[in-house]
Amino acid sequence: MDFRSVLGITNKRRLALLEKLYYRREGWSSDQLMSELNCSLPILLNDIELINEGHPSFQIVKTKGLYYIVVDKKVSLGNLYADFLNSCPEFQIIEELLYEECESITGLAKKLYLSSSNTQRCLKKIEKALLDAGMELCYRPLRIEGNEGEVRDFYYHFYSERQSAFESTLPKLPTEHYQIMELYVSDFVTENQIHEKYVFQKRQVYNMYVSFWRIKRGHEFPKDQLRTEGINLPQGESYKALAQAVNERLDMELTPAVLRDALWLTFSDSVLFSVPHIKLALTDNSKYQQLFNQHYELVENYNRMLGYRFSRDSKISLAIVLSNDFYMHDPQGKYICFLRKNREAFLKEVSKVYRSGVEKIRILVQRFVHKFQMYQEEDFVLNYMYLLITTEVDSLEWLADQEPMLKILLLSDLSPTEETFLAKQITDNIYGNFRIVNFEKLSGGIPELYRELAKYDCLITTGSSRGLPEDYPVVVIDPFLTSESKRWIQDMISDLGEKKRASRR
Known part of the structure; x- marks a missing residue:
């Protein structure tokens, strides 16, 4: 949602x-x-x-x-969403709920220069949305309660979507303190042999910021869900600088327990990015073991659908990717974002070209979530589809190879070199399992042309479709591909593929 x-x-x-x-x-x-x-x-x-x-x-x-x-x-469009998140009073209120500095609606309205009535209206909408997401708006002080991991992840998405510049910034945080957190996270990654990924380290920094505020206000992550062994906390210069910054800004002592709480993403096994950590989780975390095994079954079914393309290591890696994205979420809950639904937008765009492949993946995922009765909300389903498609870049092409072969007749009055170039353009730009054959003989009249067309599934021509059977699939194009003609050809190929699959059932 x-x-x-x-x-x-x-x-x-x-x-x-x-x-x-x-x-x-x-x-x-x-x-x-x-x-x-x-x-x-x-x-x-x-x-x-x-x-x-x-x-x-x-x-x-x-x-x-x-x-x-x-x-x-x-x-990009992300900057537009950031503008809305920064300027709309509803989202300004959501940010203030993290800090818990307002005891009453009147105090909140005064702080944000809003009327009390407008503030109350905004809070009513926010309260309803939070309830739908499995969280609760509470009063005195105004704050958000709920599953601690999901509340913190909620605010991570808020600040992540609100970033509008290349340089990451967070409110109420001097630039030097942000850099101190970055340095500590970098040392933490190195000491624990964590795979160096910018997006992971940025997520850790943002979550540390949110977690420090939550801890200051008394919202601790459940201690029984945090590891105390197997993951190291750097204690060098970066730790001393971070301890001083936390003390200066939040008046808190940075104990090992507070650090584990702030780095809950790793210490709770919610996100695994190192081989030693993965081995630990698969050894002593029954929740992770179960989710990993369920996701490994999904990957096995996906691999079968693709024609057995994955190695064992590839299957394990994909199961870890899926587990990283879903572990922290309530299996009966909802997948939360704010404004930017980039994964849904990606799937919509991909579906315009790879319609049949995307639909196959949707059916696979729906069967999986129904079997295990988990993550059945539509946004979770879309997220599974997105991860399966993007983790292996050739997956949709492999799916096309499993489609029934279509024979396309290309009829044009172009020179041989132009026709070869056009056929190459079609092959490179159109998704599906097809073979293009150039028309090389004189038709010998309409009857002979009809007999020739019967050998093929469809016709692409630079000429005219006049005189052809009304129900014969044909696309008339210019001597070069345009965005419009690509769409026409793709629609024809997708429709024919679906009909051919249906006839074989």
Whole structure:
């Protein structure tokens, strides 16, 4: 689930407008946008004007009756989400709930320069969204309660999505203190033979920041879920600097217990990035053992679907990737993000080309989560699909190899070199298991052409489809591929593949 529901109606509509323009670059008419956004023309025009004023990197322009978005090449859609997370009062309130510095709604409203009534409305929406996510909004002081790992991960996603610049920054934290945490995490990674990955180290730093605030306010991670042996805590210069920074900023003593609590991602076995740690978890953590074995079964089924492409080490690595992403979550709960649903957006885009392959993976995942009665919410299913597809970059191509072979006849009046080039373009840009055959003989009239077409599943031609059977699959293209003709060919190949598979069942 996401937290878009806490946005006000206007901000929700403006975000939707920007996303629709971003993901469909061929443009939208005003009638289409009004229908999609369920708003009037004056409201649409006002939204466009205010967006152009407030978001200089995302400009909406109108050309020949269609609206387009022009995005500064220095930014991405993530910067837009960061702008919303920084500027919308609902998310400013969510941030304040971490610090627990406001005893009452009046105090919170005063701190954020909001009216008490508006603050109360925002809190009601936030409370409902938190309940849906398995957390609770509490009062005096205003704060969030729930499963401690999920609350901390919730705030990690909040700060991660809110980052708008290359350099990572966190509020209420001087730059030198951020660098001290970075240095300690770097030493922690080295001392414990953890695989050096930027995203893991950044996640540890963000989680340390959130954890220190949670610990200061009395929210400790359950001690019985944290390792006390097998993982080392650096005690050198980086530790001394971190201890001093924690004392200065939070008035806390940095004991080994507090450090383990702050580094809960590793000490709870939620994220494993080293061979020694993986061996430990598989030896003495029954919860991890069970989840790993379940995920290994999913990987085995996936490998079978791909035509047995994985080595044993590859299967183990993929099972670890899956376990890292799901271990901390409630199997009956929900997968949480704020605004950016990049994995869902990725799958939507991939489905436009690899429709049949993506659908096969969806069915595989749905069977898996149903069998074990866990992680059945749609966002969890999408997350499994995303990880299976992206962990092995050739997986969709391997799936295509398992499809029924299609024979495509290419008929053109191009020179041999041009026709060869066109066939290569089609092969490189279209997903599926097919073979292209160039038409090399005179037709001998319509009857002979019909007999020739019967040997193939479809026709791609640079000529005309006139005179061909109405129900024969054909795509007419220019002597070169365009985005539109690629889409036509892909749709035809996907439809024919599905029909051929269905006929073999």
